[in-house]
Amino acid sequence: MDIEVLGGLSVRENGLAVVPATAAARQVLAVLAACPDQLVPASVLAEELTEHAPAEVSRSLLLTCVRQIRTLLAAAGDPAARRTPETVLRAVPGGYLLDTGGGRSDVHEFARHAGAGYRAMARGDHETASRRLRDALGLWRGPAFDGITAGPRLTARIAGLEETRVAVLGQWVEAQLALGRHRELRSELHAAASGRALKAYRELVDVLAADFGRSPADATRAVRRTLLRGAA
Known part of the structure; x- marks a missing residue:
C-alpha cells in the first residue's frame, strides 16, 4: 500500500x-x-x-x-x-x-530526506544539505491532508507536519545562503510562493527582496527572524 x-x-x-x-x-x-x-x-x-x-x-x-x-x-x-x-x-x-505491507509513505520519505539534510548541515556539507532538503520539500503537493475534514487528532497531525515543513524550509534557505545562492534562492522562492499556500514562502520572498544586496549574514538573520515569527 x-x-x-x-x-x-x-x-x-x-x-x-x-x-x-x-x-x-x-x-x-x-x-x-x-x-x-x-x-x-x-x-x-x-x-x-x-x-x-x-x-x-x-x-x-x-x-x-x-x-x-x-x-x-x-x-x-x-x-x-x-x-x-x-x-x-x-x-x-x-x-x-x-497495514501498509511495507509500502511507500511520502511522510516517511520526507523524514528520511530531511534527516539526511540536517545531518549534512551539521557537518558543514551545504551542497548535500541543500539537495536533500530540496528533495524533502519537493514531496509536498499542497497543504497536508488537503480537502479532508479534520477533527482533533488530524488537526494536531496537520499542524505538526506543517511546523516540520517550515523548519525544513528554513534549513534549506540557510544552506542556499551559505552557498552564496542569494539570487537563485529569491527566484525559486518566488516561484514556489506562486504555486503553494505556505505563508512562509511568500514572507521569505519579501525578506530576501528587502535584504538583497546586504551581507549573507544579514540575509540569514532576517530569514531566521521570519521563520521564527511564522512558527510562533
Whole structure:
C-alpha cells in the first residue's frame, strides 16, 4: 500500500486508488493513514467523526466507514496475495490498524530526506544539505491532508507536519545562503510562493527582496527572524 498525505489524500493498494466517496469514510481513512502500521483507538476515530454525526451515533458511523473502506480494498485486492480487506484494515483490541505491507509513505520519505539534510548541515556539507532538503520539500503537493475534514487528532497531525515543513524550509534557505545562492534562492522562492499556500514562502520572498544586496549574514538573520515569527 502506498500512502501520500503531503497534499490531497492518496491511498493505493496494488496500484489502485482506495479513497471512499463519503466525507466521513475519507476522514477515517485519513486518520489511519496519518499513523500507518499503528493502532488508532476506536475512541479517537469516533471523536473525529463528531463533525458528521452526534457523539452517540459516531461509533455506529465508524463501523459503516470501516465497511466502506474494506469494500474498496476488496476491489483493489490481488486474489493471489495473502492480504485481505480484514488484514489490511485490521481490527485490533481497542481500535484499528492500517497495514501498509511495507509500502511507500511520502511522510516517511520526507523524514528520511530531511534527516539526511540536517545531518549534512551539521557537518558543514551545504551542497548535500541543500539537495536533500530540496528533495524533502519537493514531496509536498499542497497543504497536508488537503480537502479532508479534520477533527482533533488530524488537526494536531496537520499542524505538526506543517511546523516540520517550515523548519525544513528554513534549513534549506540557510544552506542556499551559505552557498552564496542569494539570487537563485529569491527566484525559486518566488516561484514556489506562486504555486503553494505556505505563508512562509511568500514572507521569505519579501525578506530576501528587502535584504538583497546586504551581507549573507544579514540575509540569514532576517530569514531566521521570519521563520521564527511564522512558527510562533
